[in-house]
Amino acid sequence: MPEHRCPSRRSNGSRRERRLFCTGEPTYTTDAGGRHAPKPAWLVLIVLALLTSSVLFAQYQRKPPDFGGAYGFPTPEHPEPRADWIRILDIAALAAALGTGSWLILKRRSRNGVLLLSIGALAYFGFFRRGCICPIGSIQNVTLALVDSRYLISIGVIAFFFLPLAAALLFGRVFCGSVCPHGAIQDLVLLRPTKVPERLDRALRFLPYAYLGLAVLFAGWGLYQQRRFLICEWDPFVGLFRVSGSFHMLAIGAGLLLLGMFFGRPYCRWLCPYGAILALLSRVAWKNVQITPDKELDCGLCAEACPYGAIRNLRADRASCVACARCYESCPRHRQPQAAPGGGDSLIQVS
Numbered sequence: 001m002p003e004h005r006c007p008s009r010r011s012n013g014s015r016r017e018r019r020l021f022c023t024g025e026p027t028y029t030t031d032a033g034g035r036h037a038p039k040p041a042w043l044v045l046i047v048l049a050l051l052t053s054s055v056l057f058a059q060y061q062r063k064p065p066d067f068g069g070a071y072g073f074p075t076p077e078h079p080e081p082r083a084d085w086i087r088i089l090d091i092a093a094l095a096a097a098l099g100t101g102s103w104l105i106l107k108r109r110s111r112n113g114v115l116l117l118s119i120g121a122l123a124y125f126g127f128f129r130r131g132c133i134c135p136i137g138s139i140q141n142v143t144l145a146l147v148d149s150r151y152l153i154s155i156g157v158i159a160f161f162f163l164p165l166a167a168a169l170l171f172g173r174v175f176c177g178s179v180c181p182h183g184a185i186q187d188l189v190l191l192r193p194t195k196v197p198e199r200l201d202r203a204l205r206f207l208p209y210a211y212l213g214l215a216v217l218f219a220g221w222g223l224y225q226q227r228r229f230l231i232c233e234w235d236p237f238v239g240l241f242r243v244s245g246s247f248h249m250l251a252i253g254a255g256l257l258l259l260g261m262f263f264g265r266p267y268c269r270w271l272c273p274y275g276a277i278l279a280l281l282s283r284v285a286w287k288n289v290q291i292t293p294d295k296e297l298d299c300g301l302c303a304e305a306c307p308y309g310a311i312r313n314l315r316a317d318r319a320s321c322v323a324c325a326r327c328y329e330s331c332p333r334h335r336q337p338q339a340a341p342g343g344g345d346s347l348i349q350v351s
Contacts (some may be wrong), residue, residue: 126181177323
């Protein structure tokens with residue numbers, strides 16, 4: 001198939017029309033104010049979330065029943081705390097971090113603020129809580145609770161599974177960029193970013209969906225009637241957070257961090273199963289990362305600054321962008337913003 005090339009920016013037509021021609025982006029209906037009308041996918045996702053959460057809450061109990069015999073479920077090596085106030089503190093900390101991260105990324109547009117928040121999240125959710133409250137691993141708990149009514153799920157697991165998903169529907173992958181300890185520890189070790197060939201990067205991005213499918217299969221149904229929590233068993237960073245673990249898992253975690261010194265967030269981009277879910281939801285997010293504060297220049301500096309291959313056709317890709325705010329520092333319009341007519345900023349819409 002011949003390569004598609006965009007027309008010159010001097011061609012006739014509005015900027016929006018030219019962009020639609022270049023990117024092949026579908027048109028949307030607009031309201032009286034010129035804003036995009038709500039997407040029908042919103043209603044479907046909200047209904048699915050309500051139905052799923054109602055099933056999970058119906059199965060929430062404080063004490064597990066006694067089934068008798070040798071029946072059992074997979075159990076984490078480091079379970080949740082028993083004190084209710086600690087669970088409430090964890091949920092409040094996650095909600096506050098998601099709200100603060102959304103404000104820093106979309107309103108404040110501060111890379112330094114996002115960096116400081118991610119360091120705090122790494123210290124609390126990673127090293128202090130020893131990675132035992134994890135939205136990534138909660139995929140397995142939710143799956144098993146939906147498949148088997150005898151498996152109990154706590155309010156903390158429910159909150160940690162759904163809160164980042166709700167944030168992604170509203171503001172994109174803000175959890176990945178500023179709250180997730182797995183992402184933060186990889187972001188901090190990135191020293192000399194190296195670009196990955198686009199075709200290879202696109203191929204590797206299918207791996208998280210395959211990993212997600214395997215994790216759901218083993219958690220819900222197992223293999224030869226043996227259920228396993230693969231995500232917890234093969235978590236590459238939880239051993240580092242707890243400063244303990246098997247040699248091979250510590251070696252895998254160290255290897256990913258070494259790789260992450262040159263290739264940005266290898267686990268987040270090419271392995272994380274929870275990131276695969278967030279990428280799908282981020283495609284229909286209400287608001288997402290805007291590279292420039294007022295108008296686009298198509299200078300290409302943002303694409304050069306992004307170490308995650310998340311800027312394509314000089315626009316932030318909704319699914320791939322992890323909301324790290326690195327592109328802000330490279331944008332000339334961000335360093336010298338100009339007010340739009342009427343006194344406000346006119347933000348561009350990302351693809």
